[in-house]
Amino acid sequence: MRTLFILLALLVSSIQMATVGAQVVSDVEIEKRTSASADSDPKLADDRNNNRLAPYFVRLHLIRHGETQANVQNVVLGQGDSPLTENGLAVAHLAAASDDINGKGLRYWRTYCSDLYRAHRTARIVLCLEDEDGNSIASPDSENDLIVDARLRELAKGAREGYLKKLSYEEAIAERSREAALSGNNPKIDVPKLESIDEGWERAKSWIDSIVRDASYDYYSSNESNEERK
Numbered sequence: 001m002r003t004l005f006i007l008l009a010l011l012v013s014s015i016q017m018a019t020v021g022a023q024v025v026s027d028v029e030i031e032k033r034t035s036a037s038a039d040s041d042p043k044l045a046d047d048r049n050n051n052r053l054a055p056y057f058v059r060l061h062l063i064r065h066g067e068t069q070a071n072v073q074n075v076v077l078g079q080g081d082s083p084l085t086e087n088g089l090a091v092a093h094l095a096a097a098s099d100d101i102n103g104k105g106l107r108y109w110r111t112y113c114s115d116l117y118r119a120h121r122t123a124r125i126v127l128c129l130e131d132e133d134g135n136s137i138a139s140p141d142s143e144n145d146l147i148v149d150a151r152l153r154e155l156a157k158g159a160r161e162g163y164l165k166k167l168s169y170e171e172a173i174a175e176r177s178r179e180a181a182l183s184g185n186n187p188k189i190d191v192p193k194l195e196s197i198d199e200g201w202e203r204a205k206s207w208i209d210s211i212v213r214d215a216s217y218d219y220y221s222s223n224e225s226n227e228e229r230k
Contacts, residue, residue: 056215056216056219058211058212058215061101063095063101063122063126065084065088065116065118065119065121065122066084066085066087066088066089066091066092066118066121066122066125067084067085067087067088067091068082068083068084068085068088068118069082069083069084069085070082071085071088072085073164074164074165074166075162075163075164075165076157076160076161076162076163076164076165077118077154077157077161077162078154078155078156078157078158078160078161078192079116079153079154079155079156079157079161079192079193080161080162080192081116081117081118082117082118083117083118084118084121084122088118088122089125092121092122092125092126093125093132095125095126096125096126096127096128101126102127102128109215109218110147110211110214111123111127111145111146111147112146112147112148112149112152113146113147113148113149113152114148114149114150114151114152114153114154115148115149115150115152115153116153116154119152120146120148123146124136124146127139127146129146149207151203151204151206151207152204152207153203155195155197155200156192156193156194156195156200157192157194158172158191158192158193158194158195159172159173159176159191159192159194160172161192162192163175173189173191176189176190176191177189
């Protein structure tokens with residue numbers, strides 16, 4: 001069994017995540033989990049009998065990044081960034097001490113986080129790669145380095161990034177224009193990237209598809225190696 005653990009800031013505020021874990025589970029385990037319900041679910045039984053069930057699955061475990069200064073100030077972050085608060089750091093360390101995350105015998109297949117500081121810092125703490133003073137700790141598993149992937153970023157919020165949540169998009173544009181005029185610089189305002197929900201999900205889907213491809217490759221490569229050794 002392989003386990004994947006990921007830390008990210010993903011898509012929209014309501015599902016803004018920090019950490020994801022996943023397991024690649026064998027066909028034997030799937031058989032155990034599906035056989036009990038197959039009698040009561042004819043479609044499931046038919047899928048199993050006709051080999052339409054995948055021989056493995058990937059389980060993702062998600063943890064939101066720690067509280068940031070912008071969270072406390074009610075500022076929109078999007079793909080902007082903000083340091084973790086003392087509370088955010090403390091909660092990340094509590095998560096690191098949880099047996100559900102770093103319990104005995106729990107080994108992750110892969111570990112991921114977005115390239116945003118708030119997610120990366122939380123990931124390092126939760127995975128015990130950083131101590132309470134912010135010093136790096138060598139990973140006990142050199143083959144399982146933390147992978148940084150920009151596809152795991154939160155949804156880009158455009159003109160509202162860096163401004164109070166109470167401002168509408170139009171109000172944020174007006175505020176940017178006012179600030180540009182007061183600065184005496186080029187009146188053309190600099191507006192951060194804005195993503196639609198569909199664009200954000202397409203980005204997330206690209207990452208998920210790559211995970212499925214890699215898990216499939218690992219699973220079948222492992223099976224072939226086992227067959228060759230017989």
